[in-house]
Amino acid sequence: MEAGLQHMPDISKGYFAIYAGEQEKKRQAVLVSLLSQPMFQELLHEAEEEFGYSHPMGGLTIPCSEDVFADLAYRLGAL
Template sequence: MAILVSRFIQAKHVLRRSLLNGRSTTSTVIPKGYLAIYVGEQERKRFVVPVSLLSQPSFQELLRQSEEAFGYDHPMGGLTIPCSQDMFTGVASRLGVL
């Protein structure tokens, strides 16, 4: 349990850093257990999130939207989620990542 809590705390810090930077974090190395995703409808912003987010039902709904919009051909070269950044940060916040 303590390991799980520490991973969530670490994920929260990584995501918060990517939000606070206000610029792309493409030059940063993605830690093991995390993945980079691009979020936005027009202008896309890069977030680094824990892989454990993939199993959450609300995040899976965002993945379904991504599949409908892009199939498996993501224009940014990574996983792209076509929702507003506010919506994504709201979902991430409810899941305890923010």
């Protein structure tokens, strides 16, 4: 499993759901501790600019490819 990232239908304690991907959004579970990371906060700001506070997938939608998000989550989990 990549650091800070899980691909699971259920969200475990200490995680929250996000959707990332360009064409097909994939649900992923992210460690809550990543919320305090400046790089992750920048993604949240971009999500706010692109989607506002309306996220039709039912969870937070991140405006980047799944690979870019997985790489970022890995790097943040490894800090």
